[in-house]
């Protein structure tokens with residue numbers, strides 16, 4: 001059986017986790033957490049980043065930092081994971097779903113302005129499959145209307161937009177290191193601050209509402225409870241796992257890219273014959289091979305393809321059911337404008353197996369069986 005995903009394991013994870021365990025400090029902000037954060041800041045040139053217990057937790061921190069509350073509206077795509085929405089719903093905000101572009105499955109920047117009202121406070125972007133949204137346009141709209149931009153770059157670790165790394169293109173950026181993402185720590189994530197204006201606030205929210213980070217930096221001699229917050233720090237055991245992967249960043253990146261490119265080339269003729277559509281990467285976007293998907297004619301053909309692949313030992317999976325049609329989406333939000341692409345495109349999309357170390361034999365099997373479905 002070829003799995004859809006196998007969590008990344010590069011070799012030194014156990015060694016580093018043992019080091020963390022024997023080091024006598026396995027709580028948050030230990031040596032491995034610091035190493036990971038420093039690596040991320042240096043590698044991507046970020047002013048500040050904080051490991052969190054999940055991508056969801058990073059989004060919750062971002063939502064806290066935007067200060068949205070009851071009566072405020074947040075614009076977001078309906079085609080996303082529920083955490084993008086949950087973070088704002090927990091603050092009492094109302095969701096306003098906007099349609100996606102069919103080429104990238106990302107928020108359609110041309111449909112955002114029509115959804116803005118006096119109550120709009122935030123635009124939450126999602127970089128689907130690690131491909132950036134049209135961020136310059138979105139940031140311009142946000143600036144014109146005095147809105148904040150939260151970038152859900154959960155899938156975009158290592159991707160770029162006009163040469164700039166994702167995660168610090170808006171006001172607050174969020175990554176995930178869940179086991180399904182390119183780099184993992186089991187459960188985990190990171191919050192990125194594109195500038196240091198909100199550093200103190202972010203550190204307080206992350207440290208249960210205390211100014212403990214300032215205390216550790218020696219800026220104050222006693223720490224205390226100063227605001228609301230939660231515990232968003234991951235254990236250093238998890239950070240140790242991530243550290244092994246960051247050390248092997250290029251190896252993992254290149255291996256995933258090889259799979260992506262191999263699939264992409266192998267399916268070129270299927271696209272030419274209009275049997276499938278392949279992902280489209282806008283010229284200004286550098287992706288991270290987070291996901292390879294194909295689009296079939298419709299949901300029936302997709303179901304048939306899933307069955308065909310399963311019969312040949314391959315697990316391929318569809319993705320999000322649009323949030324606006326989910327029970328919580330109906331309760332907490334509304335869809336603005338016409339659902340031209342969100343539902344239609346989500347029903348056609350199929351993700352193929354892609355994980356670190358998948359190997360050439362598995363790649364070729366996937367390619368062969370996708371082709372054999374069409375008799376090619």
Ligand SMILES: *Cc1c(COP(=O)(O)O)cnc(C)c1O
Pocket residue numbers: 054055056057080081083084126152154155175176177178187188189
């Ligand atoms: C994975 C993911 C999340 C959630 O990340 P967790 O680490 O699983 O909490 C949020 N948004 C998007 C778009 C994701 O892909």
